[in-house]
Amino acid sequence: MIDLKLIRDEPEHVRTSQRSRGEDPTIVDRVLAADERRRAAELAFGTLRNEQKELGKQIGPLQGAVKKASDDDRAGIQSELDGLMATATELSDRVKAAEDERAAADADAAALVALLSNVVETAAPIGGEDDFVVLEHVGTPRDFAAEGIAVRDHVELGELLGAIDIERGAKVSGSRFYYLTGVGALLELALVNHAIALACSNGFIPVIPPALVKPAAMEGTGFLGQAAENVYRLEQDDMYLVGTAEVPLAAYHSDEILDAESLPRRYVGYSPCFRREAGSHGKDTRGIFRVHWFDKVEMFSYCNPEDATNEHQRILAWERQFLDSLEVPYRVIDVATGDLGSSAARKFDIEAWVPSQERYREVTSTSNCTEFQARRLRVRMRDGDGVRPLATLNGTLVAITRTIVTLLENHQQADGSVRVPMALRPYLGGRETLDPIA
Numbered sequence: 001m002i003d004l005k006l007i008r009d010e011p012e013h014v015r016t017s018q019r020s021r022g023e024d025p026t027i028v029d030r031v032l033a034a035d036e037r038r039r040a041a042e043l044a045f046g047t048l049r050n051e052q053k054e055l056g057k058q059i060g061p062l063q064g065a066v067k068k069a070s071d072d073d074r075a076g077i078q079s080e081l082d083g084l085m086a087t088a089t090e091l092s093d094r095v096k097a098a099e100d101e102r103a104a105a106d107a108d109a110a111a112l113v114a115l116l117s118n119v120v121e122t123a124a125p126i127g128g129e130d131d132f133v134v135l136e137h138v139g140t141p142r143d144f145a146a147e148g149i150a151v152r153d154h155v156e157l158g159e160l161l162g163a164i165d166i167e168r169g170a171k172v173s174g175s176r177f178y179y180l181t182g183v184g185a186l187l188e189l190a191l192v193n194h195a196i197a198l199a200c201s202n203g204f205i206p207v208i209p210p211a212l213v214k215p216a217a218m219e220g221t222g223f224l225g226q227a228a229e230n231v232y233r234l235e236q237d238d239m240y241l242v243g244t245a246e247v248p249l250a251a252y253h254s255d256e257i258l259d260a261e262s263l264p265r266r267y268v269g270y271s272p273c274f275r276r277e278a279g280s281h282g283k284d285t286r287g288i289f290r291v292h293w294f295d296k297v298e299m300f301s302y303c304n305p306e307d308a309t310n311e312h313q314r315i316l317a318w319e320r321q322f323l324d325s326l327e328v329p330y331r332v333i334d335v336a337t338g339d340l341g342s343s344a345a346r347k348f349d350i351e352a353w354v355p356s357q358e359r360y361r362e363v364t365s366t367s368n369c370t371e372f373q374a375r376r377l378r379v380r381m382r383d384g385d386g387v388r389p390l391a392t393l394n395g396t397l398v399a400i401t402r403t404i405v406t407l408l409e410n411h412q413q414a415d416g417s418v419r420v421p422m423a424l425r426p427y428l429g430g431r432e433t434l435d436p437i438a
Helices: 004-009 011-021 028-068 071-113 156-159 166-173 183-199 215-220 248-251 305-325 371-379 401-408 422-428
Strands: 133-138 205-207 231-236 238-240 257-259 265-273 293-303 330-334 346-354 358-370 380-383 385-389 389-397
Touching: 004 011, 004 071, 004 385, 011 028, 028 071, 071 305, 133 305, 156 401, 183 205, 183 215, 183 265, 183 293, 183 305, 183 401, 183 422, 215 231, 215 238, 215 248, 215 371, 238 371, 248 265, 248 293, 293 305, 293 401, 305 330, 305 346, 305 358, 330 358, 346 401, 358 401, 371 389, 385 401, 389 401
Parallel strands: 205 265, 257 380
Antiparallel strands: 133 330, 231 238, 265 293, 293 389, 330 346, 346 358, 358 389, 380 385
């Protein structure tokens, strides 16, 4: 949620952000009108309440005077009291109406503010999905033709290794589901353990969070807006399956005030992730690149807003450290404004090279959500300036299925075996290769 003061003070800045996202800038004007109504209702309510209090100060003494007055004076005092009581009744009705108007105006203003996405960083490239900026290429894709190797995709390799069973996944659960079996299952565990070990060495606290959350957690992180179509909801229980551990990690400190000296607080969560993949009909239908369920290791940071930009670079560096250890070529891109999630002010993606597709594909991302999620989830910090919202950031360390795709394809050998990167060998019993099953 955007700070209402920012909308009042810099409305054109917020309108520009909306336009750069390809979203409706007129919401800003509707917010300002609703805020004006809210403030007018607040003023009217306050004025009437003061009148009510002043009237009460007059009624009290008169009630005492009636009891003490002589018979000759009582009638006059009672008449004056009756008049004030009638005014009080009428004023009470007006106060109630003003209170209702204030509450309605406040709710309308809050609902409109909630429609606004986070204000994008001015350094983010403007445009849509294809308008990203490539920041760096790391590593060089293998020339399989020069090596005399016919490239196999991860599906064929997974079958040769006995690592991926897509046919039975579809039989049991439907399309875009799978089984990881044998060395495939071991490879997931190796990736998870390697990722958690790396995160812990960088000061993250490991967390196994719940994968089912209440609506407030999903709404607070911004996943019931533009991303709602991809969220699984359990209607009978009014609960949601998370699409990323970002959701329960962001809600972990909801309604809390954290001491500024304890920041940054960094958590790394391992969880299953569920996505409906609405709108992806016909895209990546082969294999396990785009699926309805996968496991993921996610980094999450609560920090001082003034340090959020630097924290974002640190998270990106840790993502790169992990990808470097897997020895696969990749590139880092600065995501364009029209392709940002509603909570993100800026996002960097790492895209790994996929040989069978001859292109780079997203495997990790990191977003700076500034104070947007913290305001919605009421996570605040206390420092010398008082209590105020903090900043939240997230970053994927490893999305299992996509990482397995890139590992198998980039490290495949002519006989169908797959070389194991040095960093993963300790987690795979020292294996140097994953070999085809007999």
